[in-house]
Amino acid sequence: MFKVSLRSLLSHKLRLVLTAISIILGVTFVSGTLVLTDTIRNTFEGVLSNVDKGVAVQVKGPAPATAAGRLSGASLPLPESVLAQVRKVSGVADAVGTVERSGVSLLSNGQVVGGTDQRTLLGLNWVSDPQLTTFELTSGTAPRTADDVVINARTATDGHLVVGQQIQVSFEASAAQTFVISGIATFGGQNSIASEGFALFTLPTAESLLEANSTFDVIDVSAQSGVTDLQLRDRVAAALSGSSVQVQTGAQAASQTEQNAVTEINLFIGTPLLVFAFIAVFVGSFLIANTFSILVAQRTQELALLRALGATRGQVFTEVITEATLTGIFASVVGFLVGIVVADGLIHIFSSSAKLSVQLNALIVSLLVGTIITVIAAVAPARRATRIAPVAALRQAEPEIQGLPRTRIGAGLVLFLGGTAGLLQSLFTASAAAGPNLEVLGLSVLAIFLGTALLAPILVRPVATVLGWPARLRGAPGRLAGENARRNPRRTALTSAALMIGLALVTAVAVITASLEASINQSIDGTVRAQLVVLDEGSGGFSPEVATTLRQDPKLADISEIRGTDVLVGDIATGVTGFDTGNIGRVLTFSMTAGSAASIATTTNTTIVDSTEAASENIHVGGTVTMTFANGDKVNMSVGGIYTPDALISGFLVSLDTLNPHLTTARDADIALNPAPGVSLPTAQASLLNDLRAYPQLSGLTRTQYKNLISAGLNTFLNLIYVLLGLAIFIAVVGIVNTLALSVLERTRELGLLRAVGMTRGQTREMVAWESVIIALLGAVLGLAVGSGLGIALVSALHSDGISQTAVPGNNLILYAVAAGLFGIVAAIFPAIRASRVDILRAVTTE
Amino acid sequence: MPPLPAAAAAISIAARTVDAVKVYGRGDTAVRALDGITADFTAHQFTAIMGASGSGKSTLLHCLAGLDRLTAGQTFIGGYELGQLNDRQLTLLRREKVGFIFQSLNLVPTLNALDNILLPLTIAGRKPDPGVVDGVVQITGIGDRLRHRPSELSGGQQQRVAAARALVSRPEIIFADEPTGNLDSKASGELLGFLRKAVDDLGQTIVMVTHDAFAASHTDRVVFLADGRAVQEMRSPTTDSVLAVVRHLGE
């Protein structure tokens, strides 16, 4: 008897661990994300508390006119004269102006330090007043001569740069100048500013290198003793009244910066990671639901006995839910702790100086998410447990062969159809400006997944029959595997559905990226006439002097600069792109639905716009739109034409002559060009690359290379998605292991019988493996179908925005199905070994 | 399939044990379930093994059938010494030469009656001989139930399906462990009649463990066990003669 209890206990332990793993993994993701973002935020706050120490008041230029509805923070430059005005205000101890522009690259031996895809550094002037600076030298000296530069500690370590070393510095791909590293500094003790590097120069150097043209971006002011920050702020504001500059206390400025930083951290790190964490937990909930269903089925006799002995339904329900709650709490605590370890590891990879911040909030969220999900998932099995009739205690426990209740199919249909309707509604009725409602979109996808999971049992029989067909060719093991997969459609379906979710999302993303790639390729082949393009793979714009250089090359022609900027059209924030319209037909061709593209070449203050934007803003050829530029310029543009957008070209287009007067700094985004007449493409490209030697940040690509670059970028994105969804898929595979292990346990007798009548261990393992493969392939079939549907719906919604091609990447889908089959085999290893080791005698003797 | 080891001996002996010893556990708790049994089971005969509960009947059957291994001594089936075979060879031997009927839960619940009957052939990847299958189905009288799953069959029908399964691969020997143990007397009678017919009409060899004198009366020969030894033998048993021996042994 003891042996029996021990065995049951051991199998319980295994069961607990297998069940808990899914929740542990999901909660790990949640807690890791929370700890990571808390730590980043905390580090940033720590830095900022240093920053605002000595700054009583901060003056910034006016917010750009185009900032409506955007992240605040950016401001227009301040004229130098403002500094003099501020210094005269009574109570001011010191005031210093700072230029701060990102776009600085360090070059060494004609190469960008850290590689071309490296983020650029923030360029600033060195401030010597210790009250008004957050930078501290860790070695060397402050910049004193025009060619001194101080760089941040992390850039120095990563690039193996030392004090005294010569280095080339370039701002937005302007011609590189030689500097000497005079020192290495930290920012508030951190080796970078929120992982962005920095380079510090003397003020005159910063002014000229960063093209500030006698302006500042920020003026920091310290107060004489006895003057409060608020008093000083009001006095400065009064002195500057009449101009629209922004005046804040140091504390206000710091908290605004902090808020922007927090928004940005959440937007780019926290929220995306939490979405993937949620997906993992969601997939885990399927596993929980399945495990508890199987447990309830296996404990039918025990639970029926309880009922026969007088336990109420409520008590049986409570029994199951309590077990779920305990499992949930246990798993959440473990997941929370593992999450901290993972976050710690990640933080060490990115920045060793950050101190881990574990907040109570993270614990509470992790506990709630893990426990609530587990309990919700256990509700249905618990309710099923209450329906066990007491007489079941007297019956021989047979592994059940289930039917499907109608309510379930009904609920599945409602969820699936409702989700589909919600999805289409949110996608196709979305306004062009606001985009689809992401909450509705997310909930709809969730409903589709749940609906599919509920409906999946109907598909188990036919799909298992079709998929089981090749298995049957392998004789009895394959045959029996097919029967086993079908004997309990709900169990098989729920196990498959967990895998479906991960695969569906991967498939949807694959469809979207493939469609994007096809659309961009079509655009490159159709709209783009230029055979060569110059661009900066790392960051945004580059200096117009590049174009000037290229124009001197006789092997090149049609040099066409393309630059864009933010504008308000009416009160809608959007962008406008300007290009050299002199070469228009040889650089770009448009398919016009009205008016003519040449209109922007012949008349200034004329624009052409894509048909989608025109429709949504009610713009017509011959009409006028008012564009407000960042610097406040308001220009009436006449609409010269309407064109069909594609994946690369959309929005408002104007000539450079129209655009340039309204730009604070002229920066090219790309240069499109052609070989000069009679020059072959390879010769022209060789010459181009030679011209670009002085600008190692830039690449000169043929159209084919440009296409390859884009597909490489899309592939990188797809790989990132694989990694992020990997955990959800892994959890689903654990789910297959779990289901099979429990099934094997349940079928001990049957397995023993099969072994007794001559099934070899190998055949037994093969049988379990086939069942696993069938489950996994069912998940793949569902996932590929649902995912393709999702992807196609999303792409169709983007048709009017220029994503004109819908591409279903067949190779990828085949790959996913094959991968799913392999996952099935891997998942079967452990259960198959167990199955092949069942004790035949225990199976055939009646206890 | 690798060739089984060469045959050793035996012509009309379908199975044999020589000084078979089986010890469960060790030390103080060791149980000698078989204590040196030597016995032959003649081909084309229906043999019963009887004895008090715990006398070692099931253990003997399991060791004879290659489901379990002896502690000492030898068992032979069709000339193969089971102790010489590894797990895979034993499995193949069970598949090719041995049929089983257990007391209950004999069938695979996902397969219908016919598929259950054909299971050993399916596992072996052999094509069923339609004549043999029809014959077996005929004798068992479950022809109208072939498409039913086990859960839709009565206990007696299930046991007859199990018997048909044991027969269909025409094994050299069939072992049955209390096949009527869970059946009422009518169903028992039918099953025993069927087994008897398999021996008489098809020349099958059957060894059946039972504690039921009426069941034993259907056999050609009864081997009585007590404390892991073969203590007595009887040919052409009747219910009364068997009961007499059982009573005598019980004293």
Ligand SMILES: Nc1ncnc2c1ncn2[C@@H]1O[C@H](COP(=O)(O)OP(=O)(O)O)[C@@H](O)[C@H]1O
């Ligand atoms: N797996 C086992 N472990 C320990 N003892 C066992 C085991 N199987 C059987 N026995 C013991 O061996 C003896 C013979 O058992 P068994 O062959 O099942 O008897 P029968 O079938 O005649 O009732 C009994 O004393 C039983 O308790």
Ligand SMILES: [Mg+2]
């Ligand atoms: Mg027994």
